[in-house]
Amino acid sequence: MEFDLLSGAALTGPALLGALALLALVDSTSFGTLLIPTWLLLAPGKLRPGRILIYLATVAGFYLVVGIVLLTIAAAALPQLMELAATPGFLWAQLIVGVALLVGSFFIGGKRKKSGPGRFARWRERAVTDVGDEVGSLLPLMGLAVAAAAVEVASMLPYLVGIGLLSTSEYDAGTRLLVLAGYCIVMVLPALVLLGLRLAGARAMERPLARFGAWMEKNAAETTGWIVGIIGFLLARAAALELGLFDLLS
DSSP: OEEOTTTOOEEOHHHHHHHHHHHHHHHTTSIIIIIHHHHHHTOSSSOOHHHHHHHHHHHHHHHHHHHHHHHHHHHHHHHHHHHHHTSHHHHHHHHHHHHHHHHHHTTTTOOOOOOSSOHHHHHHHHHHSOOSSSGGGHHHHHHHHHHHHHHHHTTOHHHHHHHHHHHTSSOOHHHHHHHHHHHHHHHHHHHHHHHHHHHHHGGGGHHHHHHHHHHHHHHHHHHHHHHHHHHHHHHHHHHHHHHTHHHHHO
């Protein structure tokens, strides 16, 4: 039986898979897994689905490698980590981190002074350049995929939580690898759906995609704030329960 690190509740196999699928769908809304592919779909000229597939495969592969490394480290140190996680000092630290994430989420996406092209503008420029058919142009595209994933991986809390849940499961190493691969596929699934709609709808999808991309770019920071706040709340709540703080208030 698996253990939910956030709520402290035991999970069955299907519940764990459902939780991982939900976390993967949250991860699928990041600018690396959805916004940049949307820009590629809107690139001038003929649509090149192969380039988008290569980009998404590179992103998924990067996260798969990172996940394998993290699972390997967790497996080697799991007994010590579980023992550490039950200590009062760790629980108080978890409570502080959770509260900090919750409070900090209110400041994510606030109004900022405009000082030239921002990060999204730079990603857009890199995403739509080098759109030729030559094989050499695929290297910058793959480099963009790795760069976007590397920048995001430390801030993608749902992915890190998913790795934590998977590392405490009773699945063997082979099953964990398959589940992790499935997680990475779900992460890029919405972008694949948009690609399918773009191929089926041709130019009819250009305006909806443009609006969707603009909405994502405008609200990406706010969405990140919600995710950070929710995870902060869950971390703080779980620590407070283990420390018995709610009993003191009753």
